[in-house]
Amino acid sequence: MNEKWLSDKTVQKWFSEIGERTKDNVIQPFSEWLKFIGLTPTEQIEKRIQDLQSPNPQTRRFFEDKLIEWKNTLVKEVDEEGKRKYVVSAIKSKVQRVMSFFSHNNVRLMFARGQLDVEPAEREKAKSSGFRKTLKSE
Numbered sequence: 001m002n003e004k005w006l007s008d009k010t011v012q013k014w015f016s017e018i019g020e021r022t023k024d025n026v027i028q029p030f031s032e033w034l035k036f037i038g039l040t041p042t043e044q045i046e047k048r049i050q051d052l053q054s055p056n057p058q059t060r061r062f063f064e065d066k067l068i069e070w071k072n073t074l075v076k077e078v079d080e081e082g083k084r085k086y087v088v089s090a091i092k093s094k095v096q097r098v099m100s101f102f103s104h105n106n107v108r109l110m111f112a113r114g115q116l117d118v119e120p121a122e123r124e125k126a127k128s129s130g131f132r133k134t135l136k137s138e
Contacts, residue, residue, distance in 0.1 A: 037066060048062075067099070
């Protein structure tokens with residue numbers, strides 16, 4: 001993907017407030033978000049500001065709804081074996097990177113409890129239940 005977005009003024013503001021290591025960790029997930037949303041970073045912030053002034057609750061929640069939609073898309077992505085491509089922690093991390101962008105541009109996204117929850121894949125459930133069984137048997 002074209003990395004021109006890295007020089008966007010809203011991204012530069014965000015990067016000025018986060019550490020170097022964090023910057024490296026946000027580039028890939030944020031470029032995936034940009035591809036999904038189809039707006040430049042500045043367009044997103046401008047739209048968010050405009051949307052927050054709307055009397056229509058659905059308009060005000062445009063980006064929250066889009067982020068939930070993107071999270072659900074990530075949950076449904078599968079690898080070549082037909083298994084879920086991302087574990088819960090990877091999905092949550094990608095979502096948090098996008099939320100960070102909005103927060104550092106002073107237009108925080110707001111979610112009700114549980115809206116961003118991700119159900120673990122079967123293989124994750126199996127691993128964690130096996131771990132619990134091991135702990136109980138000790």
